[in-house]
Amino acid sequence: MDNTKKNWTDQERQELAAKLDKELDDFIDKLPKKKYEDGWPEDRWEEEMDKHPFFMKEPPKPGDEVHPLFEGLQKLKYDPEENEPEDLAVNYKEDGNYNFKYKNYRLAIISYTEGIKVKCENPEINATLLNNRAAAHFFLKNYRSSLQDCQLALKIKPDYEKALVRAANCCFEMKQYQNAIEFCDVILNKQKDNEVILELRQKCVNEEKLKKRNERKRDIEIKKKEKEEEELIKEIIKRGYKIEGGLKGKLSLDKLEPHFPQLVHNRVFLDENNNLIWPVVFVYPEYKIMDYIQEFNEKKTFSELFELVFKSPPEWDTDKKYKPKELAIYFETLQKKVKYVRNETILGNVLASKDYVIKGGTPSFIIMVKGSPAEKRFLEEY
Structure with a gap:
């Protein structure tokens, strides 16, 4: 074996490198062609x-x-x-x-x-x-x-x-x-x-100070409200008004809550003159409609209220026959009879009569034109 180390020139090194590269390329070209199927698809590689x-x-x-x-x-x-x-x-x-x-x-x-x-x-x-x-x-x-x-x-x-x-x-x-x-x-x-x-x-x-102050204020308001409600019940009993579902001498506030959705926020109350202000319903059988009166002072007459309600003819009164002085007022008793009320009568006197019972926290009255055919038919039914 010749152990003599050969000295390569730069040209010889380049020729040898080129020869090795060519041999590697020839070897790769002779390998069998196979499609790579384990990679990511080109259209979904980012996903x-x-x-x-x-x-x-x-x-x-x-x-x-x-x-x-x-x-x-x-x-x-x-x-x-x-x-x-x-x-x-x-x-x-x-x-x-x-x-x-x-x-x-x-x-x-x-x-x-x-x-x-x-x-x-x-x-x-x-x-x-x-x-x-x-x-x-x-x-x-x-x-x-x-x-x-x-x-x-x-x-x-x-x-x-x-x-x-x-x-x-x-x-x-x-x-x-x-x-x-x-x-x-x-x-x-x-x-x-x-x-x-x-x-x-x-x-x-x-x-914390504000919270305690509000709590004291709320307690005062609650006590004030409770006192007002006690006074309200006391005055209703004192006047002899009869409330449906109320026991004799006793009355709970739930019996005074209006049953009509239109009046649910208009419960009876005492004004500054100690008068009871009632929500009231007027029923018009001729047209089968109702009026919801939010406030009717017990000391006021029906004629006074009519002057306000019928100051302008209602839309449904096409004949303009519902005039304050031409109206007849009735209410139905527990015995299914009707009682006539004069226009000059104050509300309190009607509510205090022996035949009147306030139902659903809301007094109601039947209104018709005096002497009209509708009134005659209505009375005949009773």
């Missing part, structure tokens, strides 16, 4: 790339087709047999943080919850998971759930500042101002110059 776990920009959503490699990675990441409890908890926390960052708060809550379920022995991780879940609940305005998580985190880590701050804000949002002040005071014991907490505490103090 397929997004599905691949190495290239996807966001995790698959529920119901999406999952790449087998992704399933394997998921199993590797979340399999209790492959991970220690602390590692699992951290993995779920990271997933939760990722979703939280992109404002997917509900998905974040699911991830943090799974991490909490692991029950790892690291109190720092458990407190963080609870605090982070509280933050996600807070952004969803689930203030009660957020506060509960803050309190659980504080049981593990009593000086957890983030949990204390969020708990104070939850209490403020739920109008639990005194509890919010207590959380603020815990923080201020260590950070006396914390301007954010000082401002929040002052807001709580102001709102």
